[in-house]
Amino acid sequence: MTVKFCDSDKGQSVSSWVDTLTNLLELARTASDGFNYERALNYLATMEELWESKALPDFSVELRSGLLGEKGRAFSKLGRYSEAVEQYEKLLKYYKDKGAFPKRAGVFLEMGQLLAKQGEFDRALGYVHRALAAYRQLEDPPGTCKSLRNLGVIYIELGEFEDAEMAYNEAIEIARKDNRQILFADLNNNLGAIRNMKGNWQGALDCYRVSCEVYEREGELRKAAYTSNNIGITFLEQGQYETALKTFISALKVAESIKDASLSLILSINLTDLYLKRNELEEAKRYCHNATQYLESEGLRNGQLVETKKLAGRIALEDRKYEPAREYFDDCLEICRELGLQYLEAEVLFEKGNLLFHTNQHMEALQMLESSFHLFSLLEAAGRIEKTEKLINSIEELYLKVFESMAFKVDQKDHYTKGHSDRVANLTLLLAQELHLKGSEIKALIGAALLHDIGKLDIADSILKKTGKLTAEEYGQIKQHPDLGVSRLSGMKFPWDIIPLIRYHHERYDGAGYPGGLAGELIPLGARIICVADVFDALTSERPYRYAFSPERALQIMKEEMGAAFDPLLLETLISLVGTGRTDQIINRHTRPDEMYQIWAQCRFKNPPEAVQSAAATPLSTSI
Numbered sequence: 001m002t003v004k005f006c007d008s009d010k011g012q013s014v015s016s017w018v019d020t021l022t023n024l025l026e027l028a029r030t031a032s033d034g035f036n037y038e039r040a041l042n043y044l045a046t047m048e049e050l051w052e053s054k055a056l057p058d059f060s061v062e063l064r065s066g067l068l069g070e071k072g073r074a075f076s077k078l079g080r081y082s083e084a085v086e087q088y089e090k091l092l093k094y095y096k097d098k099g100a101f102p103k104r105a106g107v108f109l110e111m112g113q114l115l116a117k118q119g120e121f122d123r124a125l126g127y128v129h130r131a132l133a134a135y136r137q138l139e140d141p142p143g144t145c146k147s148l149r150n151l152g153v154i155y156i157e158l159g160e161f162e163d164a165e166m167a168y169n170e171a172i173e174i175a176r177k178d179n180r181q182i183l184f185a186d187l188n189n190n191l192g193a194i195r196n197m198k199g200n201w202q203g204a205l206d207c208y209r210v211s212c213e214v215y216e217r218e219g220e221l222r223k224a225a226y227t228s229n230n231i232g233i234t235f236l237e238q239g240q241y242e243t244a245l246k247t248f249i250s251a252l253k254v255a256e257s258i259k260d261a262s263l264s265l266i267l268s269i270n271l272t273d274l275y276l277k278r279n280e281l282e283e284a285k286r287y288c289h290n291a292t293q294y295l296e297s298e299g300l301r302n303g304q305l306v307e308t309k310k311l312a313g314r315i316a317l318e319d320r321k322y323e324p325a326r327e328y329f330d331d332c333l334e335i336c337r338e339l340g341l342q343y344l345e346a347e348v349l350f351e352k353g354n355l356l357f358h359t360n361q362h363m364e365a366l367q368m369l370e371s372s373f374h375l376f377s378l379l380e381a382a383g384r385i386e387k388t389e390k391l392i393n394s395i396e397e398l399y400l401k402v403f404e405s406m407a408f409k410v411d412q413k414d415h416y417t418k419g420h421s422d423r424v425a426n427l428t429l430l431l432a433q434e435l436h437l438k439g440s441e442i443k444a445l446i447g448a449a450l451l452h453d454i455g456k457l458d459i460a461d462s463i464l465k466k467t468g469k470l471t472a473e474e475y476g477q478i479k480q481h482p483d484l485g486v487s488r489l490s491g492m493k494f495p496w497d498i499i500p501l502i503r504y505h506h507e508r509y510d511g512a513g514y515p516g517g518l519a520g521e522l523i524p525l526g527a528r529i530i531c532v533a534d535v536f537d538a539l540t541s542e543r544p545y546r547y548a549f550s551p552e553r554a555l556q557i558m559k560e561e562m563g564a565a566f567d568p569l570l571l572e573t574l575i576s577l578v579g580t581g582r583t584d585q586i587i588n589r590h591t592r593p594d595e596m597y598q599i600w601a602q603c604r605f606k607n608p609p610e611a612v613q614s615a616a617a618t619p620l621s622t623s624i
Helices: 007-011 016-032 037-053 059-076 081-098 099-116 121-137 141-157 161-177 180-197 201-217 219-238 241-257 260-276 283-296 302-320 320-338 342-359 363-380 386-412 422-436 440-453 454-458 473-478 481-489 499-503 525-539 551-559 570-581 597-603
Strands: none
Touching: 007 422, 016 037, 016 059, 037 059, 037 180, 059 081, 059 099, 059 121, 059 141, 059 551, 059 570, 081 099, 099 121, 099 302, 121 141, 121 551, 141 161, 141 180, 141 454, 161 180, 161 219, 180 201, 180 241, 201 219, 219 241, 260 302, 260 363, 283 302, 302 342, 320 342, 342 363, 342 386, 386 440, 386 454, 422 454, 422 525, 422 570, 422 597, 440 499, 440 525, 440 597, 454 481, 525 551, 551 570
16 A cells, blocks of 8 residues: 655644554554455555654654554564564564553563564573563563463473473462463463373373363353363373263264364364274264365365375275375375474375385385474474374384385395394494484484495395405405495485495595595594494304304404504494493394394483583594
């Protein structure tokens, strides 16, 4: 919208200017209330242009603050957070000049929410704490509760659940003392959600039941039904399917009686999930159909549509209707990316990866799972805990199946290396733990150790299984296996940086190794670790051309090459492990069918305290 002015405007009365500006502000507010934020910004731009071009006085705090506040609101709703922050910063300065302390408290909260959405959690906490301090000074219980509630939200995003719980507990106590019953119940619902994420199922149920009691007493039938849905989800997460079913059905009856279509939709989705987990496909299909019908009739394109299509894809997968399942998951991904639904996108990528794995499309499965892994990892860092962690572990299980398949092919190709990959991974794990490497670094090491000889699939059996001495030409072909392994894995994306570790695991510390001739600490740390484990296992295992050496003889041979072939620190670490008997259960033995999974289970531990991490704990794919 553009407004033109003529010279006669200069004589316009003050009250007339106030009316003009007020009308523009009201038009902007009406547009915002109708979700037309671009139009609201046009009205506000006209208002600002008029104010500045006519050099009009500051008529009132309400008009100027209304202009800045509405611009901030519109930018925020459009997702233009940095521009919204800029407007609220101007508003804070304006209120400071005008001494409007109570109004500043509200702006502090808006700033905190916006900065949290941008991931600037430190700044967000600063503003929310300022709001909290202001409301406490003003003795404003609702404002104090709202500030504490916002603190809780940020703490959840940061994964600081104890702090979040403390914030909600304090807010709950204030709401109780101030006799704000509905707010008290709402906050208990928030606290229940935290306890659910922490796996404190009973604590979550206690909170939800308190909320239900208040809602029922206050006649808030709708809120009580929504809380019952939360209770059902808690039972579902625990695998208490029968109790969850009764709770969902009870809530659904209420939803239908009060004609709350939104709650009926949510419950249909949850019932679909429940029946799928109970392997009752016909019931799952019925509720999935109900949810789909409602979403289509309303023309909704949102997260609930994604959830419904995702469940439809899972049903199709159970029916072995693989192409329809793929179509459902592809539709889900399109909607997720359109709407920016990252968490749901990660879940759908996982489901599609699972589908591709079931149809033996391993490379495509890995690509899906790698993308899913990184999204889930990002969300886990932001405080998404139990469900995310469970799905990440499930993704790792699928990667392990791919590792298992590839490593098995290597072992099958050469009878004498049966179990070699597993033993090298076991030794690598011991070395990594002794060096206090991080969990993610250890997973990269284990993945690389399991696949370090994958390139041997492209070496002729006549060379691999030769009992006599290799010719120079044959040895030259053997030396190609690290690069052949990298080529075989090209196009496959893993969540761990394993490729450099596979390529350089035959480098020597003195630079005389292959394929790159790297020396010393230019060799990636992970490759140096695998090298030590690989050679030790080769020496202590039977080969086509010799019997196995004893551990003591193997170490003696390796010590003669300390500083030449091997990193001295890593070899000394192996010597210590052998000397204390920690390798006894690994050396020269046939491994179990589930060996790989037993090894991987030991990778899932928290990172050691920084103070005890050794200097060797450097990124595995780079040099120290």
